[in-house]
Amino acid sequence: DTEVTQTPKHLVMGMTNKKSLKCEQHMGHRAMYWYKQKAKKPPELMFVYSYEKLSINESVPSRFSPECPNSSLLNLHLHALQPEDSALYLCASSKREINEQFFGPGTRLTVL
């Protein structure tokens, strides 16, 4: 299995909702990442987990809360988002932090 899966593919939520994005990989990778991407822009790193511990938080607002329940799963919990948080959210994994990253198909999030 050489892929990263993400659910849901699309998500529409109101500013008062709580939702979660899910990411899964079964490649035995020990580093996992969340990125936010706006149209026609490069991905922006949000969080890095290394060996299931949060190693990098790029000063992301607390309305985004990551969780790594085990080495294969990565969640991103969303609460009280703003319309400007609407974007493509990409998950990625790599063997270790310095190796090439493999990305999932992303979740297109719209905040109303």
Next chain:
Amino acid sequence: AQKITQTQPGMFVQEKEAVTLDCTYDTSDPSYGLFWYKQPSSGEMIFLIYQGSYDQQNATEGRYSLNFQKARKSANLVISASQLGDSAMYFCAMSAVYNQGGKLIFGQGTELSVKP
């Protein structure tokens, strides 16, 4: 500071011709990796090719090759025999071990359009 520069916001190429996408980088880290990713309109980032800073030979993967010129700090992507399916956004990225903790730094991207 670590930086990736892609100076071509958009490019056109005729089908079956070769095309070069430019990428220059800046880092003081002696150990780093350079990556190219393709992002079609569907959104998924597809890993294409990797070049390590200590690799003596240029990386190749099928129709993709990376023209690595260390002294010039450039890592251009060459796509041979372009196909319609190559139309996408292409991102150059760098990961440096000591100064970035392995974080990927992306360039602004080049949008490639392949004409039939």
